[in-house]
Amino acid sequence: MKQKRISRKAIPYLFILPWIIGFLVFTIGPLIFSLVMSFFDWPLAADPKFVGFGNYIEMFTSDKQFSKSLIISLKYAAIFVPLNMIIALFLAMLITQPVRGVKIFRTIFYIPTVISGVAVSILWGWILNGDYGVLNYLLSLLGIEGPKWLVDPAWAILAVIIASAFGVGSMMLIFYTDIKNIPIDVYEAATIDGANPARQFFSITLPIITPTILFNLITSIISSFQQVTLVMLLTGGGPLKSTYFYGLYTYNNAFKHHKLGYASANAWVMFLIILVLTALVFKSSSAWVFYESEAGGVAKKGKKSKRGGKR
Amino acid sequence: MRKKLVAMLILAMTGTMFLGGCGSDGGSGSGGGDGKSGGKVKIRFASWDEAEDVDAQQAAVDKFNDAHDDIEVTLEAYGGEFDTKISAGMGSNDMPDVMYMWNYPAYSQGLEPLDTYIEKEGEDYKKNFYDTLWNYNSYDGSTYGIPIGFTTHALFYNKDIFAEAGIDEPTNDWTWEDVQAASKTITEKCEGKKGFSFQMKPDPYDYEMYLWSNGTAYVDAEGTLEGNLNSDKAKEVFQMFQDMEKEGSAVATEKSGTDEFRAGNTGMYVYGSWSINTLKEDGVNFGVVNIPSFGSQPSISILSSSGISMSKDSKNKEAAWEFIKFWTSEEMNKERIGMELPVLYSVVESEGIMEQPEYAPFYTMLEQSSDYTPSSFIYGSWSELSENLSLSFERVFNPSAMENVSDVLDEAAQQ
Incomplete structure (x- = not known):
C-alpha cells in the first residue's frame, strides 16, 4: 500500500527527470560555478587565486569601460524594447486581418527569425555599408544622403537597433496567437455599439493582451541585455566603441583577455541588473496588466472593459 | 501495471541517454584513459x-x-x-x-x-x-x-590605374613620399578613384610595422609605452596617414581595403598575401612590391x-x-x-x-624584418593594450573623429 503511494508520487518526477538532469548539469551547475569563479582571479592556464570581492570592486571603481558599456546597453534596451514591441504588435495586427494571402505574409515576417544571427549580421553589414549599401541607395533615391551607418558613432547604435528589429518574428507570433484567441463576438458587440477600429484596438485588443505584453516585455529586456552576436559581427563594438555592449564587454573579458573570473563577475552584475529590472516590471504589472479572472478589479481602476456576452 | 512499465521505460531511456553521452565523450576526449x-x-x-x-x-x-x-x-x-x-x-x-x-x-x-x-x-x-x-x-x-x-605585408598596386594616371609603377625602393605623390596624381586624374587606402581601424599588431619602419615601436624592451608610442617618430607615422586622408588622396576603409582594391576604386594598399588568390580570380591587373620606406632605413613588415x-x-x-x-x-x-x-x-x-x-x-x-619582435610578445597584457590602441587609432583615422594625433597618442601612452 505504502509502496504504491510512493511510486505514484515518484512517477511525475520520473517523467521530467531527463529535463531535471539537464537543468542541473547544464544550467544550475555552471551558474553556481560561475558565481564561485567571480571571486577568483582566474586566468586561462595558471592556477586561480582567491580575491574575494576584488573583481566587483575593480568593476565599480577602476574599470571605466564597465559603466560605459552598461550605459550603452541600457540605451540600446531603452530604444530597442519599445520599438520592437510596437513593430511586433503592428505586424501581428496586420496578419490577423482577414485578407487574402495573409498566410504568406505571416511566413515572410517570421522567416528572419529562423536565420542564424551570423547570417543576419553579414546581411546587414552589406545593407548598411555607407558607400555601397542598399539602404543608403534607397535613401539617395529620396534625395537623402544616408549616414555612414557603421562608421559614424552617432548612427551605429541605431544601425544595430534596426538590424536587431529584423528578428521581430517570434514576438509577433506570440502576439498573433493571443489576438487570435480574443472571441470575435466581443468585436461584434463593439461594432454594434459604434466603436471604430482604433477604439476597438485600444479598448478591447490592448487590455486583453496585456499579459502577453508583460511576457514579451520581460523576455525582450532580457534578450536585449544579452545581445552579443550582432555587435560582435556587425560592428565589432565600434565605431569608437559606440556599440561596445555589455554582453560583448563580458565576452571579450573572458575569451579575449582571458580574465575568466572577472568576466564571471561581469555576468553576475548583469544578472542582478536584469533581476531588478524584471522585478520592477512585475511590480508595476499590477497597475496595467489585465487578467480575465480579475476583470472586476481592473474595471474599478477606471479602465473600460468592453467584454460582454460570453460571461 | 502499465504505468509501472512506462515509468521503467522512461528511467531506462534517461539512463541510456546520459550513459551514451558519457560514453562517446570518453572515447574521443583526451581526458578518457591513455588515448x-x-x-x-x-x-x-x-x-x-x-x-x-x-x-x-x-x-x-x-x-x-x-x-x-x-x-x-x-x-x-x-x-x-x-x-x-x-x-x-x-x-x-x-x-x-x-x-x-x-x-x-x-x-x-x-x-x-x-x-x-x-x-x-x-x-x-x-x-x-x-x-x-x-x-x-x-x-x-x-x-x-x-x-x-x-x-608579411607588401604594397599592392593596380597597374591599370597607374597607366590611366600616366605615372610610373611603384618599385621596391619607393618611399612614402613617392606614394603620396602618386596618390595625389591618381586622385586628381582618375574620376572617382583614390590613390591609396589604409584601414580606419588597423589591428595594432599589424600597424606596429610602420613604427618599426620609422625607427620606433609601441614599447621598448622593458615594455614602457611613454616615449615610444608617443615618440616624435611614431607621431610622424600617424600624421602622415591622417594627412593623406585629410587631403583626400587616400581613403580610410572599414575593412582591410581588399574590397575597394578589387573593385578598382583604389590604386594602392598594403596587405598580406591573403588576397593574391582572390585578386587573380577577379582578373585584377595588379603588381606587388615591398612596403615603401620612410627614407632612412629599409621598411619592415609585421609577420x-x-x-x-x-x-x-x-x-x-x-x-x-x-x-x-x-x-x-x-x-x-x-x-x-x-x-x-x-x-x-x-x-x-x-x-x-x-x-x-x-x-x-x-x-x-x-x-x-628578422630583428623585430612585436610588442605583443613583450608587453604583459597585450590584449587589453591592443584594445586601447585600436580605439586610439580609430580616433585618429575615423572621418567623423579625426582627432589630433599628438594628443591621442600622448593620452594612449599614459594608460
Whole structure:
C-alpha cells in the first residue's frame, strides 16, 4: 500500500527527470560555478587565486569601460524594447486581418527569425555599408544622403537597433496567437455599439493582451541585455566603441583577455541588473496588466472593459 | 501495471541517454584513459581552417594515418571558433594533442616547449626554416611551435590605374613620399578613384610595422609605452596617414581595403598575401612590391605566422611530434602552396617561388624584418593594450573623429 503511494508520487518526477538532469548539469551547475569563479582571479592556464570581492570592486571603481558599456546597453534596451514591441504588435495586427494571402505574409515576417544571427549580421553589414549599401541607395533615391551607418558613432547604435528589429518574428507570433484567441463576438458587440477600429484596438485588443505584453516585455529586456552576436559581427563594438555592449564587454573579458573570473563577475552584475529590472516590471504589472479572472478589479481602476456576452 | 512499465521505460531511456553521452565523450576526449584503443595511439589535431581547406587537411591527415599503423590522427576543425575552443579546452584540461597556433604569449603556458625535440632532429632541421619565423613561434626563450606558414605585408598596386594616371609603377625602393605623390596624381586624374587606402581601424599588431619602419615601436624592451608610442617618430607615422586622408588622396576603409582594391576604386594598399588568390580570380591587373620606406632605413613588415604546437598535457607526445614533423615536412610545404607561403628554404628554392613576382616581395620583407619582435610578445597584457590602441587609432583615422594625433597618442601612452 505504502509502496504504491510512493511510486505514484515518484512517477511525475520520473517523467521530467531527463529535463531535471539537464537543468542541473547544464544550467544550475555552471551558474553556481560561475558565481564561485567571480571571486577568483582566474586566468586561462595558471592556477586561480582567491580575491574575494576584488573583481566587483575593480568593476565599480577602476574599470571605466564597465559603466560605459552598461550605459550603452541600457540605451540600446531603452530604444530597442519599445520599438520592437510596437513593430511586433503592428505586424501581428496586420496578419490577423482577414485578407487574402495573409498566410504568406505571416511566413515572410517570421522567416528572419529562423536565420542564424551570423547570417543576419553579414546581411546587414552589406545593407548598411555607407558607400555601397542598399539602404543608403534607397535613401539617395529620396534625395537623402544616408549616414555612414557603421562608421559614424552617432548612427551605429541605431544601425544595430534596426538590424536587431529584423528578428521581430517570434514576438509577433506570440502576439498573433493571443489576438487570435480574443472571441470575435466581443468585436461584434463593439461594432454594434459604434466603436471604430482604433477604439476597438485600444479598448478591447490592448487590455486583453496585456499579459502577453508583460511576457514579451520581460523576455525582450532580457534578450536585449544579452545581445552579443550582432555587435560582435556587425560592428565589432565600434565605431569608437559606440556599440561596445555589455554582453560583448563580458565576452571579450573572458575569451579575449582571458580574465575568466572577472568576466564571471561581469555576468553576475548583469544578472542582478536584469533581476531588478524584471522585478520592477512585475511590480508595476499590477497597475496595467489585465487578467480575465480579475476583470472586476481592473474595471474599478477606471479602465473600460468592453467584454460582454460570453460571461 | 502499465504505468509501472512506462515509468521503467522512461528511467531506462534517461539512463541510456546520459550513459551514451558519457560514453562517446570518453572515447574521443583526451581526458578518457591513455588515448589508446585497438593498439593505436590517438592524436587529436585542431585546425582553424574552414571549408575546402579542411577537406585538403583531412586528405593529408588520412595520408598520415595510412602510413602509420600505430598512430591515428583525428582532425577537429574549429574554424572561426578556434580561439574560444582552445581557451575553453585549456581551462578545462581538455586540449587537443596537436593544434595550430599563432598567439603564443596568450597560450604558451598550456604548450609543450619544443626545443629538445628540435635539437634531436639535428642542426639542419632548424636551419631550413626562415630564421625570422622562429621569433614568432617562440615566447620567453622557448620555442612553442614549428612554422607552418606566414605572410608579411607588401604594397599592392593596380597597374591599370597607374597607366590611366600616366605615372610610373611603384618599385621596391619607393618611399612614402613617392606614394603620396602618386596618390595625389591618381586622385586628381582618375574620376572617382583614390590613390591609396589604409584601414580606419588597423589591428595594432599589424600597424606596429610602420613604427618599426620609422625607427620606433609601441614599447621598448622593458615594455614602457611613454616615449615610444608617443615618440616624435611614431607621431610622424600617424600624421602622415591622417594627412593623406585629410587631403583626400587616400581613403580610410572599414575593412582591410581588399574590397575597394578589387573593385578598382583604389590604386594602392598594403596587405598580406591573403588576397593574391582572390585578386587573380577577379582578373585584377595588379603588381606587388615591398612596403615603401620612410627614407632612412629599409621598411619592415609585421609577420602573421602560423605554427603547429603540442599541448603540454598530451599523453602521447612522441606520436604527436611524429605528426608535427610530417605536417611541417617539405612534402607538406609543397602540398600547401596556394594556401600558405612555404616556410622552408629548400622548398622556396626547388619550387622557384622567388621567380614569381607576386610572391617574391613577401620573402624580401620576411628577410628584412628578422630583428623585430612585436610588442605583443613583450608587453604583459597585450590584449587589453591592443584594445586601447585600436580605439586610439580609430580616433585618429575615423572621418567623423579625426582627432589630433599628438594628443591621442600622448593620452594612449599614459594608460
